[in-house]
Amino acid sequence: MNAATTNQGPLLTVDDLTVSFTTAKGRADVVKNLSFSVPRGGALGIVGESGSGKSMTSLAVMGLLPKGGSATGRISFDGRELTSLPEREMRGVRGDRIAMIFQDPLSSLNPYYKVGTQIVEAYLSHRSGVSRREARRVAIEALERVHIRDAAQRIDHYPHQFSGGMRQRIMIAMALSMEPDLIIADEPTTALDVTVQAQILDLLSEIRKDTGASLILITHDLAVVSEVTDDIVVMREGAVVEQGTTEQVFSDPQADYTRRLLDAVPRIDDEIGTLRTTAIPTVTGGTR
Amino acid sequence: MTVTSTGIEAETPAVGDPAHMRTESPTAPGRRLLRAFATDVPAVLSTGYIVVMVLAAIFAPLIVAVSGWGPYEFDQTAIDPNLGAIPVGPLGGISAQHWFGVEPGSGRDIFARIVYGARVSLTVALSATVLTTILGVVFGLLAGYLGGFVDTVISRVMEFLMAFPALIFMIAILSALPADNRVLLLVLVISLFGWPYLARIVRSQTLSLKEREFVESAKASGATHVQIIFREILPNLQSTIIVMATLAVPGYVGTEAGLSFLGVGVVPPTPSWGQMIASAAPWYAVDPMYFVIPGAFLFLLVMSFTTLGDRVRVIVGSGEVRA
Amino acid sequence: MSAAPLSTETPLCRATGLVKDFATGRATVLGTKKSFRAVDDVSLEIRRGETMALVGESGSGKSTTARLVARLMEVDGGTIEFEGQDVTALRGRELHDFRGKVQVIFQDPFSSLNPRHSVERLVTAPLVYQGRKIPGGARAFTRSLMERVGLNPDFSDRLPSQFSGGQAQRIGIARALAVGPKLVICDEAVSALDVSVQAQVINLLRDLQADEGFGYLFIAHDLAVVRQIATRVAVMSQGRIVETGERDAIFESPQHEYTRTLLSAVPRINPEWDRRRREAERRREESAAHGVPAAEGAR
Amino acid sequence: GGGEEPAANQETTGPQSGGTVHMLQNADFSYLDPARGWDGGVNAFYRLLYRGLTMQTSGDAEDPNAIVPDMATGLGEASDDGLTWTYTLKDGLKFDNGDPITSAEVKFGISRAWDPDIGIGSPYLKMVIDAPEDYQGPYVSGDLPTIETPDEKTIVFHLKAPFPEFDNVLSQANAVPFPEGTGAGDEFISDVIASGPYTLDSYTPGSSIRLVRNENWDPETDEVRKAYPDAWEFEIGIDPATIDERMIAGQGSDASAIASKISGSSLPRLQTPELQERTISADAYCTTYMSMNTSKAPFDDVKVRQAVNWAIDRATVQNASGGNQLADVATAIIPPAVTGHKEFDLYPSEGHAGDPEKAKELLAEAGMPDGFEFTLDIRSQPTAQAQAEAIQQSLEKIGVTANLNVIDTSIYYETIATPAKQNDAAITGWCPDWASSASTFIPPLFDGRNIVDRGNQNLAQLNDPEINQRIDEIRAMEDPQEAATAWGELDEQIMELSPIAPLVLEKGIFLPGENITNYYPSTNMTDLTIVGLKDPAKS
Amino acid sequence: MALVLFLVTLFTYVIFFVLSPDPAVQICGKNCTPDRIDQIRTSLGLDEPFWTQFFTYVGGLFAGRTFVVAGADVACSAPCLGYSFQTSQLVGDMIVQRLPISATIAIGAAVLWVLGGVTSGVLSAVKEGRFLDRFFAGLTLGSMSIPNYVLALALQFVLVVALGWLPFPQAVRFGDDPGRWFLNFIMPWIVLAIGYAAVYTRLTRANVIETMQENFVRTARAKGLAPSLVWRRHALRPALTPIVTIFGMDIAGLLGGAVITETVFGLNGVGKLTADSISSNDQPVIMAVTLLSAFFVIVGNLVVDLLYSAIDPRVRTGAKA
Numbered sequence A: 001m002n003a004a005t006t007n008q009g010p011l012l013t014v015d016d017l018t019v020s021f022t023t024a025k026g027r028a029d030v031v032k033n034l035s036f037s038v039p040r041g042g043a044l045g046i047v048g049e050s051g052s053g054k055s056m057t058s059l060a061v062m063g064l065l066p067k068g069g070s071a072t073g074r075i076s077f078d079g080r081e082l083t084s085l086p087e088r089e090m091r092g093v094r095g096d097r098i099a100m101i102f103q104d105p106l107s108s109l110n111p112y113y114k115v116g117t118q119i120v121e122a123y124l125s126h127r128s129g130v131s132r133r134e135a136r137r138v139a140i141e142a143l144e145r146v147h148i149r150d151a152a153q154r155i156d157h158y159p160h161q162f163s164g165g166m167r168q169r170i171m172i173a174m175a176l177s178m179e180p181d182l183i184i185a186d187e188p189t190t191a192l193d194v195t196v197q198a199q200i201l202d203l204l205s206e207i208r209k210d211t212g213a214s215l216i217l218i219t220h221d222l223a224v225v226s227e228v229t230d231d232i233v234v235m236r237e238g239a240v241v242e243q244g245t246t247e248q249v250f251s252d253p254q255a256d257y258t259r260r261l262l263d264a265v266p267r268i269d270d271e272i273g274t275l276r277t278t279a280i281p282t283v284t285g286g287t288r
Numbered sequence B: 001m002t003v004t005s006t007g008i009e010a011e012t013p014a015v016g017d018p019a020h021m022r023t024e025s026p027t028a029p030g031r032r033l034l035r036a037f038a039t040d041v042p043a044v045l046s047t048g049y050i051v052v053m054v055l056a057a058i059f060a061p062l063i064v065a066v067s068g069w070g071p072y073e074f075d076q077t078a079i080d081p082n083l084g085a086i087p088v089g090p091l092g093g094i095s096a097q098h099w100f101g102v103e104p105g106s107g108r109d110i111f112a113r114i115v116y117g118a119r120v121s122l123t124v125a126l127s128a129t130v131l132t133t134i135l136g137v138v139f140g141l142l143a144g145y146l147g148g149f150v151d152t153v154i155s156r157v158m159e160f161l162m163a164f165p166a167l168i169f170m171i172a173i174l175s176a177l178p179a180d181n182r183v184l185l186l187v188l189v190i191s192l193f194g195w196p197y198l199a200r201i202v203r204s205q206t207l208s209l210k211e212r213e214f215v216e217s218a219k220a221s222g223a224t225h226v227q228i229i230f231r232e233i234l235p236n237l238q239s240t241i242i243v244m245a246t247l248a249v250p251g252y253v254g255t256e257a258g259l260s261f262l263g264v265g266v267v268p269p270t271p272s273w274g275q276m277i278a279s280a281a282p283w284y285a286v287d288p289m290y291f292v293i294p295g296a297f298l299f300l301l302v303m304s305f306t307t308l309g310d311r312v313r314v315i316v317g318s319g320e321v322r323a
Numbered sequence C: 001m002s003a004a005p006l007s008t009e010t011p012l013c014r015a016t017g018l019v020k021d022f023a024t025g026r027a028t029v030l031g032t033k034k035s036f037r038a039v040d041d042v043s044l045e046i047r048r049g050e051t052m053a054l055v056g057e058s059g060s061g062k063s064t065t066a067r068l069v070a071r072l073m074e075v076d077g078g079t080i081e082f083e084g085q086d087v088t089a090l091r092g093r094e095l096h097d098f099r100g101k102v103q104v105i106f107q108d109p110f111s112s113l114n115p116r117h118s119v120e121r122l123v124t125a126p127l128v129y130q131g132r133k134i135p136g137g138a139r140a141f142t143r144s145l146m147e148r149v150g151l152n153p154d155f156s157d158r159l160p161s162q163f164s165g166g167q168a169q170r171i172g173i174a175r176a177l178a179v180g181p182k183l184v185i186c187d188e189a190v191s192a193l194d195v196s197v198q199a200q201v202i203n204l205l206r207d208l209q210a211d212e213g214f215g216y217l218f219i220a221h222d223l224a225v226v227r228q229i230a231t232r233v234a235v236m237s238q239g240r241i242v243e244t245g246e247r248d249a250i251f252e253s254p255q256h257e258y259t260r261t262l263l264s265a266v267p268r269i270n271p272e273w274d275r276r277r278r279e280a281e282r283r284r285e286e287s288a289a290h291g292v293p294a295a296e297g298a299r
Numbered sequence D: 001g002g003g004e005e006p007a008a009n010q011e012t013t014g015p016q017s018g019g020t021v022h023m024l025q026n027a028d029f030s031y032l033d034p035a036r037g038w039d040g041g042v043n044a045f046y047r048l049l050y051r052g053l054t055m056q057t058s059g060d061a062e063d064p065n066a067i068v069p070d071m072a073t074g075l076g077e078a079s080d081d082g083l084t085w086t087y088t089l090k091d092g093l094k095f096d097n098g099d100p101i102t103s104a105e106v107k108f109g110i111s112r113a114w115d116p117d118i119g120i121g122s123p124y125l126k127m128v129i130d131a132p133e134d135y136q137g138p139y140v141s142g143d144l145p146t147i148e149t150p151d152e153k154t155i156v157f158h159l160k161a162p163f164p165e166f167d168n169v170l171s172q173a174n175a176v177p178f179p180e181g182t183g184a185g186d187e188f189i190s191d192v193i194a195s196g197p198y199t200l201d202s203y204t205p206g207s208s209i210r211l212v213r214n215e216n217w218d219p220e221t222d223e224v225r226k227a228y229p230d231a232w233e234f235e236i237g238i239d240p241a242t243i244d245e246r247m248i249a250g251q252g253s254d255a256s257a258i259a260s261k262i263s264g265s266s267l268p269r270l271q272t273p274e275l276q277e278r279t280i281s282a283d284a285y286c287t288t289y290m291s292m293n294t295s296k297a298p299f300d301d302v303k304v305r306q307a308v309n310w311a312i313d314r315a316t317v318q319n320a321s322g323g324n325q326l327a328d329v330a331t332a333i334i335p336p337a338v339t340g341h342k343e344f345d346l347y348p349s350e351g352h353a354g355d356p357e358k359a360k361e362l363l364a365e366a367g368m369p370d371g372f373e374f375t376l377d378i379r380s381q382p383t384a385q386a387q388a389e390a391i392q393q394s395l396e397k398i399g400v401t402a403n404l405n406v407i408d409t410s411i412y413y414e415t416i417a418t419p420a421k422q423n424d425a426a427i428t429g430w431c432p433d434w435a436s437s438a439s440t441f442i443p444p445l446f447d448g449r450n451i452v453d454r455g456n457q458n459l460a461q462l463n464d465p466e467i468n469q470r471i472d473e474i475r476a477m478e479d480p481q482e483a484a485t486a487w488g489e490l491d492e493q494i495m496e497l498s499p500i501a502p503l504v505l506e507k508g509i510f511l512p513g514e515n516i517t518n519y520y521p522s523t524n525m526t527d528l529t530i531v532g533l534k535d536p537a538k539s
Numbered sequence E: 001m002a003l004v005l006f007l008v009t010l011f012t013y014v015i016f017f018v019l020s021p022d023p024a025v026q027i028c029g030k031n032c033t034p035d036r037i038d039q040i041r042t043s044l045g046l047d048e049p050f051w052t053q054f055f056t057y058v059g060g061l062f063a064g065r066t067f068v069v070a071g072a073d074v075a076c077s078a079p080c081l082g083y084s085f086q087t088s089q090l091v092g093d094m095i096v097q098r099l100p101i102s103a104t105i106a107i108g109a110a111v112l113w114v115l116g117g118v119t120s121g122v123l124s125a126v127k128e129g130r131f132l133d134r135f136f137a138g139l140t141l142g143s144m145s146i147p148n149y150v151l152a153l154a155l156q157f158v159l160v161v162a163l164g165w166l167p168f169p170q171a172v173r174f175g176d177d178p179g180r181w182f183l184n185f186i187m188p189w190i191v192l193a194i195g196y197a198a199v200y201t202r203l204t205r206a207n208v209i210e211t212m213q214e215n216f217v218r219t220a221r222a223k224g225l226a227p228s229l230v231w232r233r234h235a236l237r238p239a240l241t242p243i244v245t246i247f248g249m250d251i252a253g254l255l256g257g258a259v260i261t262e263t264v265f266g267l268n269g270v271g272k273l274t275a276d277s278i279s280s281n282d283q284p285v286i287m288a289v290t291l292l293s294a295f296f297v298i299v300g301n302l303v304v305d306l307l308y309s310a311i312d313p314r315v316r317t318g319a320k321a
């Protein structure tokens, strides 16, 4: 699919995106005037504190904002404007061209269906005229690609029969079975311990190398971002505080917040001392 | 009987969901609820109706003194002996004298009987609710928290009670027992069969609550079982209990009515709404008002409690409650 | 693995050969219950004023060990000594007193704080459960504790849900401090927090330790955090402790294969970038000292 | 069916042969076996299936209470000492299986009454006919020597004591023939051997019974039964209110249906001309009364009992019973429809509304000017409750408080019939076992020698030697006329003592379907054997 | 489970045979003598010690027993539910005879309430907060509030008496005339179903709304599935799991619930049998009906457990809590 390029600009351009919720207390903007772009084959990291709007941004791109949420601004994907795309066509984009890996792998897989079914159903709904047998073969292949052993048997297991790390890989397999142009991975490794995390990150880069897909990696783990992405967007309270290439941001952060964030990252091989948190106010209101 | 098994468990908001966290100013939770409540039209209307009925029940003698006819007084002039003793005049004999008409066969004032009937219906329903709630909460908590042998025993008893066709048993028990204090008996029998439904829910919630870390952390601070049950767990059951209780009230009004309909309710001549509806049933074609009036009062009461339960759940549920 | 005492002083807490089995599946008519050994011959020693870190993969038995040490679970083997006294089988009054000396801070502040209780109620609860008098009254006591953990004392009426994660975790800490414990067990107390908040909490824990001199049993799976706070480290894998040692020894020359895997998997920020950043920082500070305002904002 | 006649021609059509008559009823019949069942409803049903030596005459007769011969050629011939009664059978009598009915079968059928498990129906055979002390019916003890069958047509009964009304005893449902040796155990529970005009076609307990013609029944041998319809269908288990609705609507087969009494609440709906035309009113055979327990205070004082009789507002009780169409006020014990009734009112008042003044005077004389409290046992049944409430209300006026004790219908009679369990008063009713005489009305209720620990009928526990003696005297009277007058007088004599307060006589309003004819409903026993259809084709 | 059933049996036995009045007196009838009562007591075995009677009864349940009726033996094969001396029938036969009607009513009502309740629940959830949702909310409230005997009489009055659209309910067999069968049973179905339907509507609505918030539904949408597929496959099935749970119990408990419906409409099913035997104090029948419905409740619970594991793979394959 990724060969079907219509122009040579960036794959995804988000321009002036604002996501707001109407709540009992009125309108709340959770993402404010956000702009960024992802080049073809490139990897973008979005970092920031919890609740800063990272997930909402990605859901806005997918057109899957939860109830009560709405997005304004422009999201152009491969030359097409997604915000004004009819739901029917948007469905064609989802899964097929943009795939998303959600944060919590257990709750993101339907516990009532075999994992195979869940992979196959996406494939079947996007590829008309494909037989079940063929779809199943593709699913097994996808599982093999994420290093699930005995994929041909495991395809008939239910999600709960897999460990957390495996479930995460199944989500990735599901996303990759369609060979999308863009993968959005929302905190794919937060729940995992470092060894499993490393496996998954390796897998992602391997696949990108194979298919040339672009990646948006959302996380609050700065070390992970530094290892995987080319560009980075730092968010806070719904707004961008800093963006640039990963190297730039890490080696010469401009925003005060980014600097504080980087200071706060505990380093395994760093000298021991008080973590630098000085500028972060100790007592704020009650919000999180 | 089915009213009790609603989706409380299903409708409680997910634990720890950030969407449910509020950042309001720290007023006392009680006051905030009250304010939310006062602005909720259905809640206010249903509370209003319930309050009026409670007052009517309490002040029944006074009200009847004003309306002029007592609940037991026969008025032979208001019925027609030639026509099966049906009320004289249209609409079941509604007149300036008899505001809601009269009872066929006796000419007793329906208004007075409605007002007095509220006493029985409300007493039975409210006391049974209180009793079932206490039993259900205590046994549910004990079974859920203590587990093991206690749980086995309580669960078996609950299963045992629920396995009985409650209505059949109530009829059997009530008809076998002397009718001396039917109201008390009704309350006891209804409660006996009613508590397992609440207890079951309380138990299952307790089972999950006791696994919560705050219980473990209380335990780690040396809290006794009693302290854990009543200080740590009970406050988290608050909304479930409120909702279950408000849903129970209509159930019990209906049960009392049903038992009276089947002839094992309150002893005549004491009126209850259920008994009135029961005796009105055969007259539904010739004297529909006799049936419609107590029916409407009961319907509104049941509806008020159901609505109230609903609104309380919505209001309490939308608060800072995370359990 | 034996825990030979490293010093002559009696350790604050010593666990020897702890074993815990969990039943898996029901007992059948034919056979006995199957069981799963979550903690297998674990020995640990925590000295006064020291932070013992327990690291390891998910499911390796860290929390279970913590619960055993805190006597929140019965051991299936082994002994626990606290201040030289065998507490493995304490009951009743004595267990109650032991609870006053060991406190636990859990991973998720929101689930370990009763959502229905105000800060004041939460913080004073351990004293109530210990049956002790609240020095200076509940209100004043709460305020002083809140101040100590860096919370605004005016919020003592709030419910936990009205605080952010980092703040809520501080309530948990305040609560643990209320009874003046000797040993504080932190079960992944900072894992759920994002880095900036995490840093605040770690600093707070360190400061408090300096003031009060109690011991920590600090459970984490993030080795970077452990490196910051621990004095000694024990590495767990599949219910066993595979390696124990002084922090630097573990981090610099890990002996066990598993420890090495663990360490190598930790993602790192390119050290070169870090070096450049510090340099830029220094320059910025210097120029700030010279009165030139630093540029701020997005590029 | 035979009716090809146009339906318009209704006035001229009497009952036609053929068709099916339906009967809607709430409760099932107690037993198909006449030795077991004994109540008004089932007695009427038995007439369709069984024949006896004598029977109550047809429902349209001038005196429907009269007893006439059935299988016998005439009424019984008593010996001079009144101890031996002889009957002769008609010719051509057969069971539904074609076997002839001879005196041996009659004797066998009658002897079943002595079986302790089967003979639970009418007790009169056992009470009146002499039998060995330990006789336990044909299945256990074999032949009953005190009934003789000298030949196939003749049957001779030996009585314990003279019983002038013995013809009545043989009209009881259990005095019917059965082939020898049949009917043991539960044989007649679900199937029977019929001797009457119909035989059982199908029976689903609690829901339906279908009777079809007994081809072996010879109309020539039967003066009373007409048996017009070809079949009977009893629909059982229908809610009373629904029965009323269906009878009023009269759709489809309901036009060829009959049912029991219409309830008071449906009465106002019968006011249209068409329905009025169909409506038939029937006299009461039973008296509804409140008994007062004379064995203990306060009702051991005759003044108190009289005061109650004075005070009761019988008009309100009448209204509670459904108004004047469904009930008459009762002032005597024996109802007008029963032979022996005497019209009198010892406690009269304007419009039967009670006389509280008189009552208070009497109470004062009895030393209870402020009244008293007592417990009134009632059935958990709406009418009984309404009647009790009316009494309660009228006694309230003289300061007497009646506390109602509602007892479940199923155990009510047992409770009040056990003196140890009975309270101060009870509301109940009494119907005669045969209406041609009050001998089954007064003695069971007021003979002091009948008071027993369990199954007591003398609820007032009145034991007055004078009355007891008078009962014996009247019973011995050979002349029915004389006896009838004497019973009426005794009625008044008893009411002086006021052991009970007669309340109302509950009449019946019946609404047969429009295709029904020759229907003479009765609150005692409706004669189903003469009922027919106007147009059998429509059934 | 067996224990519960045993206890139910024991308690029912105690209540009906010990606490309630002497059945012998009732059988004895109008002209009863004390001798005769004693005789009946002996023939019923009522003079035996309680435990002997009880174990004879339990023995009958498992091994069958023989009753002596009027001197003759009546065999009652296992499971022997007793003999009703009032109606002179084996209780088992009485129940078996009436079961088809009750089953017709119960199954019809169940179909109605499940279809009605789930459909309106799903519609309410889809149109959450809009007119249809409010409409169903009102309807639900109304039907939860109205006592079902009131509804029964009201329906009968309106549909049968006033409008004449339906006949008075009669136990027509399906095989005889399906059309008439339907018309005859529709009212009982509605009356019995409406209370349940209300509860199911509420439950379904709440569950569907909740499931729609689930992450896996979001995943399904992220895969680009058609909305109908998302609804049907991913939202409805999990939402219905708890409904299946309560459905099993409700169906089991219907026996008691049918009492009023069957009585009001005069349909001769087990419910009416229950009501009749209560009013005539026919203890063996009451006993049997109680046991039967306890049995249904317990089996219902068991079936639910099985169904639950059939529906939810997590239960089936023994997931950790």
Ligand SMILES: Nc1ncnc2c1ncn2[C@@H]1O[C@H](COP(=O)(O)OP(=O)(O)OP(=O)(O)O)[C@@H](O)[C@H]1O
Binding pocket: A021, A023, A030, A048, A049, A050, A051, A052, A053, A054, A055, A056, A057, A066, A067, A068, A069, A220, A288, B018, B019
């Ligand atoms: N349904 C909703 N209604 C109102 N506000 C919402 C809703 N969902 C999310 N928010 C708010 O939107 C903001 C952004 O949330 P988002 O999930 O994008 O954060 P995030 O950066 O992904 O955080 P995390 O690192 O915790 O995943 C938060 O402040 C959150 O409270």
Ligand SMILES: Nc1ncnc2c1ncn2[C@@H]1O[C@H](COP(=O)(O)OP(=O)(O)OP(=O)(O)O)[C@@H](O)[C@H]1O
Binding pocket: C022, C023, C038, C056, C057, C058, C059, C060, C061, C062, C063, C064, C065, C221
């Ligand atoms: N109550 C229990 N019943 C059965 N097994 C249990 C129980 N508690 C824990 N386990 C099992 O014991 C093992 C150790 O669990 P523990 O919670 O101690 O792990 P952990 O090292 O704390 O892991 P994590 O980093 O995920 O918190 C796990 O395999 C877990 O599944």
Ligand SMILES: [Mg+2]
Binding pocket: A054, A055, A056, A103, A186, A187
């Ligand atoms: Mg997020």
Ligand SMILES: [Mg+2]
Binding pocket: C062, C063, C064, C188
């Ligand atoms: Mg853990």
